[in-house]
Amino acid sequence: MADLLRLENVSKVYTGGLTGGRSTIALRNFSMTLKEDEPTILTVAGESGSGKTTLAMLLLGFITPSAGQIIYRGKNVASLHGKERLAYRREVQAVFQDPFAVFNPFYTVDHLLSVPIKHFKLAKSKADARDKMEEALTAVGLRPEDILGRFPHQLSGGQRQRINVARALLLKPRLLIADEPVSMVDASLRATILETLRNLQRDHGVSIIYITHDLTTAYHIAKSIVVLYRGAVMEAGDVDAVIKDPQHPYTQLLVDSIPWPNLDQRWGAQPIKVREAGGGGGEGCRFRSRCPVAMDICATDPPLYRIGDSHTASCFRYDRQPLVARENLSELLPA
Numbered sequence: 001m002a003d004l005l006r007l008e009n010v011s012k013v014y015t016g017g018l019t020g021g022r023s024t025i026a027l028r029n030f031s032m033t034l035k036e037d038e039p040t041i042l043t044v045a046g047e048s049g050s051g052k053t054t055l056a057m058l059l060l061g062f063i064t065p066s067a068g069q070i071i072y073r074g075k076n077v078a079s080l081h082g083k084e085r086l087a088y089r090r091e092v093q094a095v096f097q098d099p100f101a102v103f104n105p106f107y108t109v110d111h112l113l114s115v116p117i118k119h120f121k122l123a124k125s126k127a128d129a130r131d132k133m134e135e136a137l138t139a140v141g142l143r144p145e146d147i148l149g150r151f152p153h154q155l156s157g158g159q160r161q162r163i164n165v166a167r168a169l170l171l172k173p174r175l176l177i178a179d180e181p182v183s184m185v186d187a188s189l190r191a192t193i194l195e196t197l198r199n200l201q202r203d204h205g206v207s208i209i210y211i212t213h214d215l216t217t218a219y220h221i222a223k224s225i226v227v228l229y230r231g232a233v234m235e236a237g238d239v240d241a242v243i244k245d246p247q248h249p250y251t252q253l254l255v256d257s258i259p260w261p262n263l264d265q266r267w268g269a270q271p272i273k274v275r276e277a278g279g280g281g282g283e284g285c286r287f288r289s290r291c292p293v294a295m296d297i298c299a300t301d302p303p304l305y306r307i308g309d310s311h312t313a314s315c316f317r318y319d320r321q322p323l324v325a326r327e328n329l330s331e332l333l334p335a
């Protein structure tokens, strides 16, 4: 089976200072492969400064490797020119951390979406362009009639981020680089955006490289994971295996530093039935006998177990087991 993307011993060294004498190795001998016919979600996780964004910049062609090569569908990205380069720029899209940054406050959403359509000549007519915009917005769970015609300040952070995903989707990408796409949206919207990314992979065949420092969301969304530390791969493999049973001390440290919940926090007054899928300290929860917080903050309605909730995270840490089964994730999303 052909490779969609293959990185072979890619390193990136930044040189700086007036004399150029100071250098930082941001990425060391990084190798990975994504298969063309197996769209997947790969997480690249690591703390600040571990080289995640450098990897994203390399993949998007904004910077070039100091050593090694990036091969996309059999061709070295550094040697792509003309039509091939344009195709690469269309097929490899990005969604960044800041959902506000790409919006010009003076233009409506329509403008933001029509620019790539024009640039890559994706539509035959205005009506066709409009259809494509509507299709992309619908695919990310937004209602075109609510969104088109609006200015950025009339949208929530979560809507903006989903519009960013829709913008990428318009171009029918094969690979999406999502660099901390949920770190600036609030917890309640994280699940929706991550679920949108999951749908892109599942329903639209897009492979996703999900870059994050947050192992909780990584666990929920990804199939496999690469853990980076100071530019080097510490551990890699199936996300279940790596997060539940980390072998490398650095990965253990990352898993162990997932925060415990705030015991003073009260999330809901009424006692509520515990959801079958996950439990959560209440009846039916497999953590019930051992959960240090249990009951009062677990059993609330609407359910709290959205991606990134500290209690979900704490259960990872508590037993190295997810509180919520991955396949039940969509059940836990807000209606």
Ligand SMILES: Nc1ncnc2c1ncn2[C@@H]1O[C@H](COP(=O)(O)OP(=O)(O)OP(=O)(O)O)[C@@H](O)[C@H]1O
Pocket (backbone or CB within 6 Å): 014, 015, 016, 024, 025, 026, 046, 047, 048, 049, 050, 051, 052, 053, 054, 055, 213
């Ligand atoms: N343009 C640059 N010039 C010099 N050094 C750089 C440059 N960009 C990044 N670095 C350094 O390379 C290393 C990796 O940085 P990078 O931004 O890739 O990390 P990161 O994992 O994305 O961090 P964060 O999560 O904080 O964004 C860091 O030591 C950083 O200081």
